[in-house]
Amino acid sequence: MARHIYSCPLRWSDMDAFGHVNNVVFLRYLEEARIDFMFRLAPGDGSPSFAGGSVVARHEIDYVRPLVHRHSPVTVESWVTKIGAASLTIAYEIKDPEQVYVRASTIVVPYDLAAERPRRISAEEKLFLQKYLAEEPAAA
Numbered sequence: 001m002a003r004h005i006y007s008c009p010l011r012w013s014d015m016d017a018f019g020h021v022n023n024v025v026f027l028r029y030l031e032e033a034r035i036d037f038m039f040r041l042a043p044g045d046g047s048p049s050f051a052g053g054s055v056v057a058r059h060e061i062d063y064v065r066p067l068v069h070r071h072s073p074v075t076v077e078s079w080v081t082k083i084g085a086a087s088l089t090i091a092y093e094i095k096d097p098e099q100v101y102v103r104a105s106t107i108v109v110p111y112d113l114a115a116e117r118p119r120r121i122s123a124e125e126k127l128f129l130q131k132y133l134a135e136e137p138a139a140a
Helices: 023-041 123-130
Strands: 004-008 054-063 074-083 088-096 099-112
Touching: 004 023, 023 054, 023 074, 023 088, 023 099, 074 123
Parallel strands: none
Antiparallel strands: 004 074, 054 099, 074 088, 088 099
16 A cells, blocks of 8 residues: 655744644645545646545644644655545555654545536546555554
């Protein structure tokens, strides 16, 4: 099983009054990684996969430890834990080689922007997603 790796820079504005990345900002990091995964990698060779849009149906996030500002980026690893007919679940870890800061998951629903309604996952999208399909790791 492959994992998508996204190198996410920290911005000074990501910090809160306590000197660490604000809890809401972690959702932005997940979004950046998810967009990179679904909209940059999937279309690769001109494929229309996921180009029609998607919506987030649910987020779950566990804050494991605080992340303080530094100049080096943090790694966001993502993979797929479930592929349904009209939704998928993406799991994430925001981490450094030696520690995990956040574990999270997102339920994503493909969306037909023209029809303004959810749509089913295409065969091409499912084939792409299966390369990243794995169980969620056990919580540490």
